[in-house]
Amino acid sequence: MQGPFPRASLVPVTAPHLSRVLFSLACAAALAACTPLRSTARHSVDPVVLVHGSGGEELGVSTDYGIVFLGRTTQSGRVEFTTWFGDGPSREQGLVESLGELVFATECEILVPSVPLCFEPPPAGTSVIVRGRRANAEPFEITARLASAPNVTGVLLETNAELDGLTEAERGAGVFLVTPGAPLRLVGLVTGRMELAGRRYVTMLGPESLWRLVVHRRNADRPRRWVYREDLL
Numbered sequence: 001m002q003g004p005f006p007r008a009s010l011v012p013v014t015a016p017h018l019s020r021v022l023f024s025l026a027c028a029a030a031l032a033a034c035t036p037l038r039s040t041a042r043h044s045v046d047p048v049v050l051v052h053g054s055g056g057e058e059l060g061v062s063t064d065y066g067i068v069f070l071g072r073t074t075q076s077g078r079v080e081f082t083t084w085f086g087d088g089p090s091r092e093q094g095l096v097e098s099l100g101e102l103v104f105a106t107e108c109e110i111l112v113p114s115v116p117l118c119f120e121p122p123p124a125g126t127s128v129i130v131r132g133r134r135a136n137a138e139p140f141e142i143t144a145r146l147a148s149a150p151n152v153t154g155v156l157l158e159t160n161a162e163l164d165g166l167t168e169a170e171r172g173a174g175v176f177l178v179t180p181g182a183p184l185r186l187v188g189l190v191t192g193r194m195e196l197a198g199r200r201y202v203t204m205l206g207p208e209s210l211w212r213l214v215v216h217r218r219n220a221d222r223p224r225r226w227v228y229r230e231d232l233l
Helices: 017-033 212-216
Strands: 048-053 056-063 066-069 078-085 088-095 097-100 103-106 127-133 139-147 156-158 174-177 185-196 199-205
Touching (some): 048 066, 048 127, 056 185, 066 185, 066 212, 097 212
Antiparallel strands (some): 048 056, 048 078, 056 066, 066 103, 078 088, 156 199
16 A cells, blocks of 8 residues: 655646636537436446556546546556446546646547536535545545635645545545535546645646546537447447
């Protein structure tokens, strides 16, 4: 088991005007095309993915616009990953694509459990869940709250004992917004920790970067190519 992942600094960044325009277009496209899977009160849809990179394994999340991860273990070429269905895991593969700003993605040839993206950052204090898998593939779920800090762009998490226990291998865990009777929505991916003015936070790659998935997959609402495989019913 690896030790806790290192602390990370979050540098305030102001997005250029072009990025804001593209972000607005991405949100409009997503709202028009989104037909998400629904989750039950026990959050039965599991969008967590384990990416098997050349440099090791890392966590990712399957969204309506592809599987997103931080690229810690692989940033190009073909990659294998494990996704979990109701009857167990399935080993798949895809091509890694770099979308900029630490956003890496791949796509599965079959439909896998996935969730929509949350494009509007929820306010500080909003309750969320952090989901991932341990080194033995055992799932974990941590309740947390969103936070904000002066002069910091992006969404943060208030730290707690469980979040402090996350290891380097568990970076990339998904942060999800839970709304009763509605699908889980991905707010971001855990990236590290920071301390500011005597307060500690967990940093994350949030909506300010994840909109790149939508721009990259503009045709996500089109019918997928039919795939025949003996392991699929």
